Amino acid sequence: MAKVFIYPATSLILSDLVARFGHKPLGAALGIRERIQTAGVDSPPLQITPEEPKRGLKYAAVEVPSGVRGRMAIYGPLLEEAEAAIIVTDADLAFGCMGCARTDELILFSLRQSGIPILELKYPENEEEGVQFVAAVRKFLAGLEKEGEA
């Protein structure tokens, strides 16, 4: 079983897919609701204090906005823990999304730099692409199993 970072980290579908195929998803595990009544689309489930942006200094310099550093305080440790990653680009908001594009850039860069196996997929636009999407995820995750066995 591999620890797989999912992007968007809030995607329940991705989280479910990874878990179904026997791996541990690393994500925000926060459902995107039909209506948004919180501050942001990916409002944190945790009580974030001004300490988090300071902890985020491990991942981003002080001149980086506090919101990015606060997010990195949450996602940074998950990135360090990750043994693989699935990145879905151009995702629909309802699929799961991240609130801050600057944090996204840093997360994706960190993942690509880490050298772990990464599957990058474009968000499917129709049913046929959807089937191919799931198949690609399954193949990638099955490959991780074999890597683990070897």
Add this chain to the structure above:
Amino acid sequence: MSRKVRIAQLSCGPEYSGVQKEIYEAAESVDAEVFFPDIALADVERAVDAFGLDVRSADLKLMIARGKALVDGKVDADAVFIGTCFRCAEAAIVRNELRRYIHEHSRLPVVSYSFTERTTAGTLLTRMEALTTIARRRALLAREEQTGITMGVDSGSSTTKAVVMKDNEIVGTGWLPTTEVIKSAEGAVASALEMAGLAREDIQAVGTTGYGRFLIGRHLGADLIQEELTVNSKGAVYLAGHQRGASTVIDIGGMDNKAISVLDGIPGTFTMGGICAGASGRFLEMTAKRLGVEITELGPLAMKGMGKNVPMNSYCIVFGTQSLVNALAAGSSREDVAAAACHSVAEQVFEQQLQEIDIKEPVIMVGGTSLIEGLVYAMGQLLQTEILVPPHSQYIGAVGSALLASGFIKGE
């Protein structure tokens, strides 16, 4: 008990910056509640397309959709607070454009702020108070004439000012440097009453403003205790004889600066900056001290100099002073240095604050620094307009307070 003022929050990053609690606290302390306009996820992209600003961050898209919902009347609110992370360029663009959009298409008062993880409820308090005042006291702010005998006291960070007004005329003024807050207020009040030839019992209503407003308000038994954003706006348009229509009020204070876009005497959008002293009246005080002149002599001295002869452009008071000392050591004239200091302060305010509001003429400069003519000249050069400095501009807060306090005279 009056209904809580409902402030719609449009923001990106406050929760992850750990400051959402501070925003709630600041609103709570002025009997307001902050809420997030409830919109459907499906409406977000549609609203962003209609707005026409193609941003990448989903939370900024959400801000735009929520702002549009407010303007379209789909969500009810009394005021709007826009907040994004300090130093985020994408967010700064959205913050400014959204603020302008709401200001132009609705009557909702808006304040925008860029926060860091160090932002506290105290920093936000005056802004929240101004938002609630505009929402709650529109009728009071509509007052254009002072009646009866009233007094206004402005307990500022550098000086305390008092004004006595009678039948729409200023009949007494007094000021003292703020040392012990209550003592300074008592001294300024005594001077104003003496000049007016009146006793404390003759005063029918009292208003207080400025940093010490709560303390001196309680001490004087004030009828109105009001933050300086709304009070100064009111005082400025009253003294400038421009109570109707649009105007811009600039107050460069001892500790922070206010830039307010005013319509019919009521603030629409405003910014308040108080982080860097190089952009405040305090820097001019230091400059005067270093040049060996009284602050009152700094303006005329600056008018004789050429600011561009001396490189000085820092929002930090320490670096600004360094430039000043270096310039004098290199043989620059005192006149040139004085002019450069005035230009530097004006430039910081122009770059950091005036970009966040819509400048509409007339531009009215108020507060003690408006008496420094070199500073007024420099601001006029930067804005390419003639700046209006009304009589008694240094007493602006006290005049605004006295004017508004007359709404509390019994029988009014």
